[in-house]
Amino acid sequence: MTDRPSALTTEIAAEQRHVDEVYARLEEVRSGTSAVEAEGHLRAQLGNEGALYERDVLVHNAARRRAALDRGYDGLVFGRLDLRTGEARHIGRLGVLDAKYEPLVVDWRAPAAAPFYRATSEDPLDVVRRRVIHSSGTRVVGLSDDLLDPSAAPEGMAVVGEGALMATLARARGTAMRDIVATIQREQDEAIRAPAAGTTIIEGGPGTGKTAVALHRVAYLLYSDRNRYAGDGVLVLGPSPTFVRYIDQVLPSLGEEGVVLRSLGTMLTGVEATRRDDAALAAVKGGLRIRRVLTRLVWQPAPTAPQRFRAVYGGEVLILDAAALSAARKAARRRGAVPNGSQGQARTALLDALWNVSRGWAEPPEHWEREEFDAEMRERTEFQEFVAAWWPIVDAEQVLRWAADRSRLARSAGSDLTRDEVAALATSFRADGWSVADIALLDEIKALLGKPPRSAARRRRPEDWEMQEIRLSSDRPERAPAPVDEDEEFSLIVVDEAQDLSPMQWRMLGRRGKYASWTLVGDPAQSAWEDAAEATTAMDAAVGTRLRRRYLLTTNYRNSAEIFELAARVLRRWEPGLDLPTAVRKTGAEPSERVVPSGSLPEATRAAARELLDDVEGTVGVVTTARARDEVAGWLEGLGAGRLQVVDSIEAKGLEYDGVVVVEPAGIIGESSAGHRVLYVSLSRATHRLVVLTTDPEWAEPPSDRPRSSEPLSLF
Numbered sequence: 092m093t094d095r096p097s098a099l100t101t102e103i104a105a106e107q108r109h110v111d112e113v114y115a116r117l118e119e120v121r122s123g124t125s126a127v128e129a130e131g132h133l134r135a136q137l138g139n140e141g142a143l144y145e146r147d148v149l150v151h152n153a154a155r156r157r158a159a160l161d162r163g164y165d166g167l168v169f170g171r172l173d174l175r176t177g178e179a180r181h182i183g184r185l186g187v188l189d190a191k192y193e194p195l196v197v198d199w200r201a202p203a204a205a206p207f208y209r210a211t212s213e214d215p216l217d218v219v220r221r222r223v224i225h226s227s228g229t230r231v232v233g234l235s236d237d238l239l240d241p242s243a244a245p246e247g248m249a250v251v252g253e254g255a256l257m258a259t260l261a262r263a264r265g266t267a268m269r270d271i272v273a274t275i276q277r278e279q280d281e282a283i284r285a286p287a288a289g290t291t292i293i294e295g296g297p298g299t300g301k302t303a304v305a306l307h308r309v310a311y312l313l314y315s316d317r318n319r320y321a322g323d324g325v326l327v328l329g330p331s332p333t334f335v336r337y338i339d340q341v342l343p344s345l346g347e348e349g350v351v352l353r354s355l356g357t358m359l360t361g362v363e364a365t366r367r368d369d370a371a372l373a374a375v376k377g378g379l380r381i382r383r384v385l386t387r388l389v390w391q392p393a394p395t396a397p398q399r400f401r402a403v404y405g406g407e408v409l410i411l412d413a414a415a416l417s418a419a420r421k422a423a424r425r426r427g428a429v430p431n432g433s434q435g436q437a438r439t440a441l442l443d444a445l446w447n448v449s450r451g452w453a454e455p456p457e458h459w460e461r462e463e464f465d466a467e468m469r470e471r472t473e474f475q476e477f478v479a480a481w482w483p484i485v486d487a488e489q490v491l492r493w494a495a496d497r498s499r500l501a502r503s504a505g506s507d508l509t510r511d512e513v514a515a516l517a518t519s520f521r522a523d524g525w526s527v528a529d530i531a532l533l534d535e536i537k538a539l540l541g542k543p544p545r546s547a548a549r550r551r552r553p554e555d556w557e558m559q560e561i562r563l564s565s566d567r568p569e570r571a572p573a574p575v576d577e578d579e580e581f582s583l584i585v586v587d588e589a590q591d592l593s594p595m596q597w598r599m600l601g602r603r604g605k606y607a608s609w610t611l612v613g614d615p616a617q618s619a620w621e622d623a624a625e626a627t628t629a630m631d632a633a634v635g636t637r638l639r640r641r642y643l644l645t646t647n648y649r650n651s652a653e654i655f656e657l658a659a660r661v662l663r664r665w666e667p668g669l670d671l672p673t674a675v676r677k678t679g680a681e682p683s684e685r686v687v688p689s690g691s692l693p694e695a696t697r698a699a700a701r702e703l704l705d706d707v708e709g710t711v712g713v714v715t716t717a718r719a720r721d722e723v724a725g726w727l728e729g730l731g732a733g734r735l736q737v738v739d740s741i742e743a744k745g746l747e748y749d750g751v752v753v754v755e756p757a758g759i760i761g762e763s764s765a766g767h768r769v770l771y772v773s774l775s776r777a778t779h780r781l782v783v784l785t786t787d788p789e790w791a792e793p794p795s796d797r798p799r800s801s802e803p804l805s806l807f
């Protein structure tokens with residue numbers, strides 16, 4: 092036995108000294124920013140407008156910097172490079188300079204940090220040793236070293252710890268996604284640091300880090316060109332509100348606030364859709380055929396439009412009956428570009444029609460002057476009220492509710508929809524609230540309706556100004572994401588699970604990113620959308636024809652090798668030709684498949700959930716069909732205390748749990764025409780343990796008459 096400290100202890104102590112120095116410096120910087128903020132408020136007391144502006148700039152910048160310092164505080168320094176030159180370079184969530192402006196820590200996004208992620212033993216990029224520093228709060232608790240260039244290592248250079256990546260992957264998962272800033276892998280780093288221009292497409296199988304990479308890419312782009320993307324210039328779109336909640340702490344943990352995170356159902360201000368249509372109906376609502384139907388629908392008369400107009404002029408009675416009004420409507424439509432912008436044309440068409448009535452008389456009144464006639468009519472309240480009722484300014488929700496009337500919808504549908512489709516759509520528009528697929532329809536209708544002329548441009552009201560100030564000067568700014576305004580344009584749009592966007596949803600996004608840089612992330616093998624060609628065309632139209640760069644991620648970091656082997660085996664029965672990722676982590680825990688009689692399914696589900704809650708430290712997910720979701724949730728009532736979540740197979744997209752119970756896989760396959768891919772999603776959610784509960788022993792077998800596809804897939 093020796094009392095000499097181990098190499099690990101000595102190295103930890105050395106890193107702790109550096110980390111302490113960084114935190115001490117950080118405190119100085121923090122008090123500096125508070126002083127700037129205080130000065131900003133002082134200037135405001137001068138009271139003139141210039142001083143107010145200066146105050147806002149000062150307070151805003153200082154508050155942003157301080158928020159970043161707060162967020163990046165824990166585990167601030169996570170890496171170190173020892174270079175051939177003898178330089179030791181520390182890498183962290185933020186860059187920190189000492190009082191002489193020498194770097195104490197380099198921001199992970201700076202070019203000087205790139206070798207931390209890129210260096211390999213084959214291509215060490217002048218790095219001799221790469222070190223990951225594990226911390227708890229401000230305390231260094233462990234180190235993991237890679238000696239990349241042994242020939243250049245100085246005498247006595249210590250190499251300590253286990254592989255950082257494996258240690259990270261083995262940890263239990265919580266309810267929120269974590270950043271991966273300390274262990275980003277080379278192929279991921281290439282996608283993160285891809286140039287901003289044009290469209291970046293990041294593909295990869297389950298668990299390859301696509302979501303993590305997309306979020307780190309946002310942080311990277313904000314760092315490299317903040318002026319372009321700051322404010323509300325960045326939109327990250329995920330598949331569901333559950334997913335958005337799951338990822339919403341990643342960017343703040345990287346020191347980035349103010350990015351708009353949305354799901355497909357919450358793209359419109361004031362409308363929140365969570366209901367999902369069944370696959371067949373969603374396909375009708377998502378396909379481009381419906382666009383033609385909406386184009387006709389918006390020009391239809393409002394259901395409340397009056398059918399007759401009567402006025403007395405110069406002692407004569409003028410009447411417009413239904414036929415005359417219909418002709419006037421057609422004339423107005425010919426002249427107008429968009430319905431809400433055509434009330435003026437409607438007015439003119441009505442005046443023409445009224446005048447023509449008098450011309451049709453056997454003895455038209457000679458002394459009537461057209462100009463005078465028009466001027467007087469326009470002034471009359473009864474005429475103005477008639478115009479407002481006959482050609483009202485409508486909003487998108489009103490118009491889509493019109494389509495709940497089957498015969499009205501059928502009139503707009505022409506031959507673009509079948510009778511059954513019309514019936515199913517009309518029924519769905521009668522339901523309370525909107526479905527996720529409806530949001531893209533509402534957005535399309537809004538664009539088709541256009542704006543009333545001279546609509547007051549959105550002016551900044553004094554209250555907005557006040558609100559802003561409160562948010563900026565609060566001690567720790569609350570994350571109050573700005574609602575997505577339909578007119579808002581983004582300069583960076585990141586779409587996760589992009590393989591599932593319908594053509595109509597692509598159109599909705601395209602309207603918000605005419606000049607944007609796009610990052611599209613997805614996996615065609617997880618796609619629930621059948622008509623890939625139509626979605627690709629719509630995506631092309633949305634993102635434009637600018638340069639596209641593609642990145643393929645090939646390693647699955649989520650699933651144990653045993654779990655992913657099952658998921659991949661099942662998918663390959665349906666689509667043998669697919670190229671799937673490799674899972675790197677073996678746990679020795681094989682997934683368990685249990686065939687149970689249907690009467691015992693509730694008890695078996697409860698038992699399996701209980702078993703996994705005991706076995707894993709982190710979260711447990713129970714994944715089932717949309718139809719059975721609530722019932723299954725009922726079976727599990729009272730279990731899990733916040734660690735257990737029941738989701739349906741579509742909701743499960745993008746999520747992960749330490750233990751997963753998949754209930755009735757055959758039902759998941761049966762819920763949509765690409766159901767086997769949806770099941771693949773469900774089977775690839777678990778990090779440690781997977782139990783499949785089925786009443787059908789043949790659940791994994793495709794029907795014998797189903798053609799097996801061996802087509803390789805690609806995302807766009």
Ligand SMILES: Nc1ncnc2c1ncn2[C@@H]1O[C@H](COP(=O)(O)OP(=O)(O)OP(=O)(O)O)[C@@H](O)[C@H]1O
Nearest residue numbers: 271274275276297298299300301302303648649745
């Ligand atoms: N380099 C890495 N270091 C540590 N953990 C990583 C790394 N890359 C990915 N992970 C982890 O792997 C898991 C899967 O990542 P992520 O959810 O981003 O994958 P994905 O490709 O989006 O998956 P899916 O398509 O199945 O939803 C996450 O827990 C993530 O933190």
